[in-house]
Amino acid sequence: MTAQTASGQAPDLLYSETEEDLRAAVRSLLADRADAPSVIARTESDTPYDPELWKALATGIGAAGLLVPEELGGQGATHREAAVVLEELGRSVAPAPYLTSSVVATETLLALGAQDGPAAALLTALAEGRKVAVLAVPFAAAAVAISSLDGVVGPVADAAAADVLLVPTADGLYAVDTDAPRVRVEPLVALDLTRPLATVTLDGASGTRLADADAGRRAVDRGLLAGAGLLASEQLGLAEWCLTETVRHTRERHQFNRPVGSFQALKHRMAQLWLEVVSARAAARNAADALATGSPDTPLAVAVAQAYCSKVAVHAAEECVQLHGGIGMTWEHPAHLYLKRAKADATAYGTAGRHRETVAALMELPAP
Known part of the structure; x- marks a missing residue:
């Protein structure tokens, strides 16, 4: 499946054999180590991250170094x-710092x-799974530089799992160890318990300067662009799981001696959701392909993907909760994890509204 871009180049929206093999490996790993009961249990504990899962994903499969x-x-x-890995992580909502470390940082x-x-x-340390790095900017906003290595930033996603913080300042981009003196990472109560948030406090901390202010700003912008583009793949995986599980449940659940999925009103709702998920797949794959090929249309592809996929993920999760009936409202069923992740993702790296404004500006259209 292809679609013509503004530059005239047709992106490849299909999955290669290598990508499907990678998907199978990641899905098998997550089925073993991040099934629904395991993820729910970890969100109820003080240790949401599974070190063994991350080791297997990062080094066993080699996913941490895909972009390196x-x-x-x-x-x-x-x-x-990397987008395929994020699709599978979206399907399992496993607490793993892949998007924040292996993509953005x-x-x-x-x-x-x-x-x-x-x-x-x-x-090299990130690629080999020896360290986890996180960009110290608010998860729900564009980059915000503090004046120096002295200030408070938050909420920062996956900061609790990080060994190194990449801190943009007015003086440049710094690498700061989370266990260094004068550095505090304080967990916050987050809506999405599968992607913990924290406040980072730097009280005159020391760090390694990686770039000057201009180069650091360009690098951070690039990291956030890739994060927003591949977040669409996570949202796609989340929406696909919600649709698949909803269809399965409505086939098995009977009312008036009939599967509830046979009722016309529910058929229409699930058919509409299927159309949205298919469109979300095209948008997410287009953004991933644009990033991979260095297309000049990358900012547009990313903005379109985020403007569309975040809405689809939330709709799919809402339908999943509603069409599961009473069980969908319980803590024991994983539907709530998907709804919370979808809601949190909808504000990550810019809201859908901000991305629509970007589309309008790039295409010289009136802003919505």
């Missing part, structure tokens, strides 16, 4: 493969273009 060049210890793959470091030095060394 082979010469720096990575897989030398593209955003298309990694892409930020890659944008610096360093082949040696501290940025390159950190990339």
Whole structure:
């Protein structure tokens, strides 16, 4: 399936054999280590992250280094493969810092273009799964630079799982160890318990300067662009799970001696949702392909994907809760995890409204 872009190049929206093999490996791992009961149990504990799951995903499968060049210890793959991993993580809503570390932080470091030095060394550590890095900016906003390594930033997603914080300041981009003196990471109560948030406080902390202010700002912008683009794949996976589980439940649930899924009103609702999910897949794949190929239309592709996919994910999760009836409202059923993740994702890296404004500006249309 292809669609013509503004530049005239047709993106490849289909999955390659390699991508499907990667999907199978990630799905099998998550089925073993991040099934619904396990994820619910971890959200109820003080340790939402499963170190063994992350080790298996990051190093066993090699997913952490997909975007990192082979010469720096990575897989030398593209955003298309990383998008497949995020689709599967969206399907399981597993607490794993993949989007924040292996995509956003990694892409930020890659944008610096360093082949040696501290940025390159950190990339190698991320690719090998030895460290987790998180960009210290609010999860629900664009980059915000503090004046120096002295201030408060939050809420920062997955900061509790991070070994290193990438901190944009007015003086440049710094790498700061989370266990360094004068650094505090304080957990917050989040709507989405599968992606913990925290406040980061830097009280005159010391760090390694990776880039000056201009280069750091460009790198952070690139990291956030990749994050927003591949977040659409996570939202796609989430919506697909919600649709699949809803169809399964309505086939098995009987009322008046008939499957409730045979009622015309519910058929129409699920058919509409299927159409939305198919369209979301096209938008998400287009954004991943644009990032992978360095298309000049990447900002537009990302904005379109986020403007559309966040809405679809929320709608799919809402329908999942409603069409599961009473059981969908219980804590024991995982539907609430998907609704909370969808709601939280809808504000991550810019709301749908902000992305629609971006589309309007890029296409020189009246703003919505």
